[in-house]
Amino acid sequence: MRNAGKNLATAWKSRRAAFSKPMETANSQRHPSLRRIFLFFCYIAATGLVSSNTAKAAPAEDDDLTQFSLEQLINLNVYSASKFTQKASDAPSAVTVITAADIKAYGYRKLVDILKSIRGIYGRYDRNYDFIGLRGFGRPGDYNSRFLLLLDGYRLNDAVYDTATVGTEFILDVDLIDRVEFVPGPGSSIYGSNAFFGVVNVITRTAKDVKDVKGLEASLETASYNTNKARLTYGKELDNGLHVLLSNSFYYSKGRNLYFKEFDTASTNNGIAQNLDYDRYGNFFTKLSYNAFTLMAAYSERKKGVPTSAYGTPFNDPNTHTIDKQTFIDLQYNQGHDEKLNMMARVFYGEFPYDGSLPYTDNNTVIINHDLARPQWWGGELKFVNTQFNKHKLVYGAEYRDNIRQDLSNYDDDSTTGYSESHSSRRYGIYIQDEYALRENWIINAGMRYDSYGGASNIINPRLGLIYKLDTSSTVKLLYGTAFRTPNAYELYYQTDLDKPNPTLKPEKIKTYDLIFEKYYDNRFRFVIDAFYYKTRDLIDQRNDPLDGKSTFLNIAPVEARGAEFEAERHWGNGAKIRASLALQKTRDSATGAALSNSPELLVKFNGLTPLFSTKLQSGFEVQYTGRRDTTNAGTAGGYVIANLTLLAGQWTKNLEMSMSVYNMFDKRYADPGGDEVSNTIAGTPSGLDTIYQDGRNYRFKLTYHF
Amino acid sequence: MAALKRAIFFLALGFYANFVFGAGALSEAQVKVAFVYNFAKFTTWPSTAFSTPQSPLILCLIRTNDNAAAVFSAIEGKQAQGRTLQIKRSVRSEDLKACHILYVGDADEKSTIETLRTLGEAPVLTIADTEGFIHFGGIIELVAADSNIQFEVNLDAARHANISFSAQLLKLSKVVLDSQAKGRHQ
Numbered sequence: 001m002r003n004a005g006k007n008l009a010t011a012w013k014s015r016r017a018a019f020s021k022p023m024e025t026a027n028s029q030r031h032p033s034l035r036r037i038f039l040f041f042c043y044i045a046a047t048g049l050v051s052s053n054t055a056k057a058a059p060a061e062d063d064d065l066t067q068f069s070l071e072q073l074i075n076l077n078v079y080s081a082s083k084f085t086q087k088a089s090d091a092p093s094a095v096t097v098i099t100a101a102d103i104k105a106y107g108y109r110k111l112v113d114i115l116k117s118i119r120g121i122y123g124r125y126d127r128n129y130d131f132i133g134l135r136g137f138g139r140p141g142d143y144n145s146r147f148l149l150l151l152d153g154y155r156l157n158d159a160v161y162d163t164a165t166v167g168t169e170f171i172l173d174v175d176l177i178d179r180v181e182f183v184p185g186p187g188s189s190i191y192g193s194n195a196f197f198g199v200v201n202v203i204t205r206t207a208k209d210v211k212d213v214k215g216l217e218a219s220l221e222t223a224s225y226n227t228n229k230a231r232l233t234y235g236k237e238l239d240n241g242l243h244v245l246l247s248n249s250f251y252y253s254k255g256r257n258l259y260f261k262e263f264d265t266a267s268t269n270n271g272i273a274q275n276l277d278y279d280r281y282g283n284f285f286t287k288l289s290y291n292a293f294t295l296m297a298a299y300s301e302r303k304k305g306v307p308t309s310a311y312g313t314p315f316n317d318p319n320t321h322t323i324d325k326q327t328f329i330d331l332q333y334n335q336g337h338d339e340k341l342n343m344m345a346r347v348f349y350g351e352f353p354y355d356g357s358l359p360y361t362d363n364n365t366v367i368i369n370h371d372l373a374r375p376q377w378w379g380g381e382l383k384f385v386n387t388q389f390n391k392h393k394l395v396y397g398a399e400y401r402d403n404i405r406q407d408l409s410n411y412d413d414d415s416t417t418g419y420s421e422s423h424s425s426r427r428y429g430i431y432i433q434d435e436y437a438l439r440e441n442w443i444i445n446a447g448m449r450y451d452s453y454g455g456a457s458n459i460i461n462p463r464l465g466l467i468y469k470l471d472t473s474s475t476v477k478l479l480y481g482t483a484f485r486t487p488n489a490y491e492l493y494y495q496t497d498l499d500k501p502n503p504t505l506k507p508e509k510i511k512t513y514d515l516i517f518e519k520y521y522d523n524r525f526r527f528v529i530d531a532f533y534y535k536t537r538d539l540i541d542q543r544n545d546p547l548d549g550k551s552t553f554l555n556i557a558p559v560e561a562r563g564a565e566f567e568a569e570r571h572w573g574n575g576a577k578i579r580a581s582l583a584l585q586k587t588r589d590s591a592t593g594a595a596l597s598n599s600p601e602l603l604v605k606f607n608g609l610t611p612l613f614s615t616k617l618q619s620g621f622e623v624q625y626t627g628r629r630d631t632t633n634a635g636t637a638g639g640y641v642i643a644n645l646t647l648l649a650g651q652w653t654k655n656l657e658m659s660m661s662v663y664n665m666f667d668k669r670y671a672d673p674g675g676d677e678v679s680n681t682i683a684g685t686p687s688g689l690d691t692i693y694q695d696g697r698n699y700r701f702k703l704t705y706h707f
Numbered sequence: 708m709a710a711l712k713r714a715i716f717f718l719a720l721g722f723y724a725n726f727v728f729g730a731g732a733l734s735e736a737q738v739k740v741a742f743v744y745n746f747a748k749f750t751t752w753p754s755t756a757f758s759t760p761q762s763p764l765i766l767c768l769i770r771t772n773d774n775a776a777a778v779f780s781a782i783e784g785k786q787a788q789g790r791t792l793q794i795k796r797s798v799r800s801e802d803l804k805a806c807h808i809l810y811v812g813d814a815d816e817k818s819t820i821e822t823l824r825t826l827g828e829a830p831v832l833t834i835a836d837t838e839g840f841i842h843f844g845g846i847i848e849l850v851a852a853d854s855n856i857q858f859e860v861n862l863d864a865a866r867h868a869n870i871s872f873s874a875q876l877l878k879l880s881k882v883v884l885d886s887q888a889k890g891r892h893q
Contacts, residue, residue: 070742073745
């Protein structure tokens with residue numbers, strides 16, 4: 001992933017150094033017709049008025065509840081008035097849950113789309129990998145290593161890059177997600193390393209639920225840029241009590257030819273990257289449950305063309321691509337699920353080989369450089385949830401992980417020699433957390449975890465939360481927590497002609513303070529304010545050494561982040577709901593006094609879901625504003641507003657579900673900051689891409705059939 | 708900050724759209740009432756539960772808020788099992804035994820157990836949408852799933868109250884707690 005290629009310095013120099021702000025994309029249309037937008041809204045307003053009028057004119061339909069049979073009622077699509085659980089207000093954080101229904105209604109295609117709808121999260125796409133940031137931290141050069149990504153509790157972050165995959169390389173088809181739970185803030189007191197800025201827990205659909213897959217489900221999608229996707233899922237509850245879920249998906253996107261102004265010279269195809277934005281993946285997932293046992297296995301393989309001349313590759317070279325393959329097997333035993341003492345035990349094995357094909361030019365000949373990583377690991381976990389003691393809820397457990405291989409290598413096609421190194425490591429952690437109901441309206445949540453890693457090194461992370469219920473509907477939470485992340489093999493050891501290793505890196509740490517106010521009205525309306533102060537120590541950051549032009553990872557001076565998030569959510573009885581949030585944040589690097597790169601000061605989000613005419617048709621409308629961000633090369637990526645609209649016909653006929661989505665519906669031209677992978681500074685002169693343009697208006701049409 | 712202005716504009720637009728569109732569908736509360744009506748049709752009470760063949764079928768509501776109670780009026784006076792449905796709101800605990808159906812709005816563990824103790828073996832079909840209701844001894848629990856509503860039955864509790872259900876109702880129930888048919892469901 002990552003940086004490679006030899007004689008890069010020359011390659012960069014030979015490139016046009018001039019480097020101005022954003023540029024035109026060859027086939028983008030610059031005229032979002034205001035008139036069309038206006039007409040569109042007139043249309044929506046008109047149809048909406050018609051629908052409310054018909055509803056008023058025919059009260060009989062609404063009133064006569066006696067006409068429905070039991071069977072019809074069970075199959076009737078009703079949107080739960082409130083998914084707010086009382087538990088959420090007791091949690092020592094402000095948790096967000098996105099459900100399968102939301103994924104359908106808003107037409108989400110990647111995990112990152114789901115996450116970006118959450119308060120405070122923003123994204124960055126370099127046309128190869130997707131990245132997320134939170135509370136002003138979205139460090140270019142990390143592969144989402146500061147987010148712990150769990151799949152039904154299994155840790156997906158790999159053993160070389162700590163990657164949390166959120167783009168098309170994510171191991172699971174998003175259609176198989178039952179819900180995504182996002183817990184912002186440090187989670188190291190329970191989860192150890194990586195739970196630095198937040199924990200993303202993806203919970204998969206099961207064959208168990210009656211509402212879910214029973215039998216065969218097939219889904220077909222077709223989308224802009226020659227994109228097609230197919231999925232086949234089979235779910236069955238056998239007579240002997242075995243639950244089976246099997247799913248297979250294939251995706252291919254040809255992509256468009258992209259224009260990059262930075263490379264607009266005759267020798268670099270006038271800035272057009274031809275047929276290089278392709279994206280192809282296949283994945284397989286199975287889950288077998290029998291009594292207390294659950295076996296999960298998954299495999300995914302993705303090949304992505306790299307159109308951005310990343311990692312110092314020649315522009316528009318057809319051989320530039322990356323391949324990510326992931327596999328895991330996880331066996332879980334869960335006893336006493338609804339009882340006072342619940343035990344969960346698991347063993348797992350995983351691997352995540354990465355192969356980059358990254359050509360470079362040497363004396364006018366193109367040589368293909370192979371950049372490889374071979375992470376492989378296994379481990380086990382034991383966890384107890386104990387509510388046997390009055391007023392106490394205890395969570396305790398232990399985790400062991402053996403990183404069997406953390407191998408990195410880099411070699412050229414034409415040579416037998418190259419760079420290669422093998423590493424391995426072990427780590428374990430033990431933790432305990434107690435939720436103690438001190439009084440009727442006071443809860444104390446205290447926990448700590450001890451982690452041992454790399455031989456004699458160890459660390460303790462505490463967490464303390466005070467939760468005070470002002471009355472039955474409002475809660476105040478005061479939270480303190482710490483988190484850490486050990487430097488990964490990539491940050492410690494990776495070296496090429498353009499990258500220097502740094503084996504003396506220390507773990508990075510963070511201290512966080514949150515003051516949260518949550519208010520519920522009538523179980524229909526929820527309001528949250530979260531004011532925070534974060535301070536990092538020894539944050540691991542990718543920096544470019546101006547002396548030799550090489551990238552390396554350093555522990556940097558403390559960085560402070562402060563800000564506030566606001567979120568309001570309202571549900572209506574007919575299934576309509578809206579969620580709006582605003583995040584204000586400021587980061588400050590204490591060494592320079594400046595803000596971090598890729599750190600927007602303002603994020604605004606709106607999500608609205610409403611039935612149209614009846615529950616059979618609904619619309620999901622999403623608007624997101626991301627504020628201006630600085631780039632790693634002192635440039636800027638401007639703020640932008642994106643709107644997406646999805647129409648979902650849920651029960652048009654009994655078995656068929658259709659949806660139509662338009663993304664970036666106002667065809668806004670916007671760019672994300674590039675990272676070190678696409679830009680570089682040689683002797684003070686920036687080159688490469690400072691910002692990367694994103695897709696304009698695009699469409700998707702999807703059909704799902706339940707047999 | 709033109710972009711921000713636009714963002715606010717779209718936010719406002721979104722809220723507006725919601726109010727314009729927000730009509731035409733059945734609410735969760737309405738669907739629940741429709742369920743209760745169906746349960747009334749598929750339940751058999753002992754003949755002693757009615758004094759005359761013309762006696763109404765009495766549906767009592769306790770601990771429900773005004774909104775929920777208002778939705779129930781949609782089935783007031785409707786026919787079920789040849790009897791007229793009569794709705795009583797805010798019933799005192801000593802009168803609970805005179806109900807045929809008891810819908811508990813807010814059924815927390817403590818008050819539910821108290822109510823069920825008051826009912827004893829009286830032939831009253833208890834219904835609630837609170838999680839765990841059938842495990843505390845309630846008879847039917849309405850369960851809100853992601854996009855639909857289902858129900859679960861505690862058949863042991865029904866037997867205790869001397870009431871029975873049609874096979875169709877039991878077939879559609881997501882969970883049937885039944886100690887006499889070990890492991891059939893669940």
